[in-house]
Amino acid sequence: MAADRKSNRLIHESSPYLLQHAYNPVDWHPWGEEALQKAKQEDKPILVSIGYAACHWCHVMEHQSFEHEKIAQIMNEHFVCIKVDREERPDVDAIYMETLHAMGVNGGWPLNVFLTPESKPFYGGTYFTPQQWVNLLLSIADTYKNKREELHDTAEQFMQHLNQSELEKFGLQKADAQTSEEEFQLMFTNLSQRFDKKHGGLGEAPKFPMPTNYLFLLRYFYHTQDEAALKHLNLTLHEMAYGGIYDQVGGGFARYSVDAEWLVPHFEKMLFDNGQLVSLYSEAYQLTKDPLYKDVVYETITFIERELMSEEGGFYSSLDADSEGVEGKFYVFTKDELQDIIGEEEPVFSKYYHATATGNFEHGQNILHRRISDAHFAKENELELEVLEEMVKSWKEKLLEARAKRVRPGLDDKILCSWNALMLKGLADAYYTFGNKHFLELAIQNANFLLQHLKQGDRLYHNYKEGKATITGFLEDYALLIRALIRVYEITFDEKWLQEAKQLTEYTLSHFFDEAEGMFFFTDDNAEKLIARRKEIFDNVIPSSNSVMATNLHFLSLYFDEERYRQLSDAMLARVRPLVVKEPSHLSNWAMLYYHKLKPTAEVAIVGPETPEMRSEISSFYIPNMLLAGTEQTSELPLLQDREAIQGKTTLYVCYNRTCQLPVHSPAEALKQLQGAGQQNTKFPTL
Numbered sequence: 001m002a003a004d005r006k007s008n009r010l011i012h013e014s015s016p017y018l019l020q021h022a023y024n025p026v027d028w029h030p031w032g033e034e035a036l037q038k039a040k041q042e043d044k045p046i047l048v049s050i051g052y053a054a055c056h057w058c059h060v061m062e063h064q065s066f067e068h069e070k071i072a073q074i075m076n077e078h079f080v081c082i083k084v085d086r087e088e089r090p091d092v093d094a095i096y097m098e099t100l101h102a103m104g105v106n107g108g109w110p111l112n113v114f115l116t117p118e119s120k121p122f123y124g125g126t127y128f129t130p131q132q133w134v135n136l137l138l139s140i141a142d143t144y145k146n147k148r149e150e151l152h153d154t155a156e157q158f159m160q161h162l163n164q165s166e167l168e169k170f171g172l173q174k175a176d177a178q179t180s181e182e183e184f185q186l187m188f189t190n191l192s193q194r195f196d197k198k199h200g201g202l203g204e205a206p207k208f209p210m211p212t213n214y215l216f217l218l219r220y221f222y223h224t225q226d227e228a229a230l231k232h233l234n235l236t237l238h239e240m241a242y243g244g245i246y247d248q249v250g251g252g253f254a255r256y257s258v259d260a261e262w263l264v265p266h267f268e269k270m271l272f273d274n275g276q277l278v279s280l281y282s283e284a285y286q287l288t289k290d291p292l293y294k295d296v297v298y299e300t301i302t303f304i305e306r307e308l309m310s311e312e313g314g315f316y317s318s319l320d321a322d323s324e325g326v327e328g329k330f331y332v333f334t335k336d337e338l339q340d341i342i343g344e345e346e347p348v349f350s351k352y353y354h355a356t357a358t359g360n361f362e363h364g365q366n367i368l369h370r371r372i373s374d375a376h377f378a379k380e381n382e383l384e385l386e387v388l389e390e391m392v393k394s395w396k397e398k399l400l401e402a403r404a405k406r407v408r409p410g411l412d413d414k415i416l417c418s419w420n421a422l423m424l425k426g427l428a429d430a431y432y433t434f435g436n437k438h439f440l441e442l443a444i445q446n447a448n449f450l451l452q453h454l455k456q457g458d459r460l461y462h463n464y465k466e467g468k469a470t471i472t473g474f475l476e477d478y479a480l481l482i483r484a485l486i487r488v489y490e491i492t493f494d495e496k497w498l499q500e501a502k503q504l505t506e507y508t509l510s511h512f513f514d515e516a517e518g519m520f521f522f523t524d525d526n527a528e529k530l531i532a533r534r535k536e537i538f539d540n541v542i543p544s545s546n547s548v549m550a551t552n553l554h555f556l557s558l559y560f561d562e563e564r565y566r567q568l569s570d571a572m573l574a575r576v577r578p579l580v581v582k583e584p585s586h587l588s589n590w591a592m593l594y595y596h597k598l599k600p601t602a603e604v605a606i607v608g609p610e611t612p613e614m615r616s617e618i619s620s621f622y623i624p625n626m627l628l629a630g631t632e633q634t635s636e637l638p639l640l641q642d643r644e645a646i647q648g649k650t651t652l653y654v655c656y657n658r659t660c661q662l663p664v665h666s667p668a669e670a671l672k673q674l675q676g677a678g679q680q681n682t683k684f685p686t687l
Helices: 016-020 033-042 056-066 069-078 090-102 130-146 148-162 181-192 211-224 227-242 271-288 291-307 335-353 374-380 385-404 417-434 437-453 475-492 495-511 545-560 563-582 588-598 611-618 667-676
Strands: 028-030 046-051 080-085 111-115 121-125 602-607 626-631 651-656
Touching: 016 056, 016 080, 028 033, 033 046, 033 080, 046 090, 056 069, 056 130, 069 130, 090 111, 090 121, 090 148, 121 148, 130 148, 181 211, 181 227, 181 563, 181 588, 211 227, 211 271, 211 588, 227 271, 227 291, 271 291, 271 417, 291 417, 291 437, 335 385, 374 385, 417 437, 417 475, 437 475, 475 495, 475 545, 475 626, 495 545, 545 563, 545 588, 545 626, 563 588, 602 611, 602 667, 611 626, 611 667, 651 667
Parallel strands: 028 080, 046 080, 602 626
Antiparallel strands: 046 111, 111 121, 602 651
């Protein structure tokens, strides 16, 4: 197709999604001043089409409509056409997605929105068939020519909606910072009403992992010992790990399941999901010591390193759902293929992974999945557990080898700061839990890469590819990187990471903070000015940048004894508190912050020659409302000032609200103090 067709302006872009459209006959422009000015000069409405590289229906609409000469001719004649990669420009995407919601349309991608030459939206939708698309284009072109006032009136109504903040929309006023056990329990009650008690997760199909919901359940169980929370957490984590949403051969999770059983995934694999799921399964392992959770963490990190890591130590964005134009083709097998690959053990294999001659997917293909634990399967099939584990390992190696010969799904090789930060935190959490040195090496390598290539001066950039970072950083880049750097400090006790986190926090306070509402804008005041400057409040698959910043401020206030950080964090949570209680599934990261403020966060300072060993012993226990600080000698960090190793022996100080208990010399004694101070109700195992 590309060889005999002239390229459009997208040929000069770095985004793989935009480059996919570079040989369309549509006269695509990237988002920018040139296209916006052209619309004004030519007095044409603007068509903004938004998607991302791993989006299946984006590809379908491209093949059906944007590659079609006659359809492209209509688009070029009547509109200035702009293509946007939503992952590169989440600010643009958020504005026009909000417009779609205001129209009462369910959001999704491809997102196609029509604007006046002043960039004000008046109509939009998602996927259209070729005939629907042509009819819509001609209808809008005609209305723009003959009834333009109507479109402008509609656009003005949407502008009023876009310029109303989320806090105004939900009537959220400034409030006192207070927490209560009753409210905390009500959050769980409201969340539990959505539990799918058969298959795990929340609600019906399609099902997204939504990691922060389950991180909240971990904390809720830890605090209350309510078995219903632990039961649902374990059900969900088992069902996801056993299901087709998890790549049973190569590790890593697909973006979501199209059914309620987690069986049939939408096969795209995204960095941001896998980073957060590594954190979730690591934390869940700390609490439960379930070997399945450890396997998931190790296999997922292996997948990330094998398929999404750049030579420089950054992580690429995603893998496509499709290969050879067919969704899932890379990942599924027929029974005949399995017999050829596995050989004589195939009957046991097929029983283990539920593969059949008829298949459970299209055209007799099988999505490999499990239903029970290895111990259970071994017992049912009269196998020694160790023998089964060796067989499974051998099967995976053979299938990986077979898959390596297939046409691979497309790789989106842009590197995003915010998504890398989620993976960085995942690696740090995995090291915190398992102590695997390789996880630490990967984390340090990635942290150095981000600060070297995506930070220039005192500010961050959102994207990086081929040696260039071009898009001004968004609040999500700052918030998620700050959170990750705090965790990297906790696993290294190298204070440079904490100082970087503080400097980035100060930058956000100077360039993103809105004094009027006490929240942060999504865009830097130095960035391109769009038609609305939005704030992100709701936690989605990625937690909202405001909830992450409020959490960062909470922890940094303790490390640096910064009262203004604490007050701001309290005020941010207080403002959204009524909504968090009512809709915890959409604000679960805020709900976790609520937990951190319900009881004082434990500050554990470790000083002396055995600081690393003490840290690793403490971190093998699940204590979610705790931060760690440490030094082998002396430190200027406020939390460590005036702390010393007593009589030359490594000393632990357990503190709450700037008040410390008696210094002790062993993790066992420190754990007793944590328990005795009412930090939680959990009984620690005997050391």
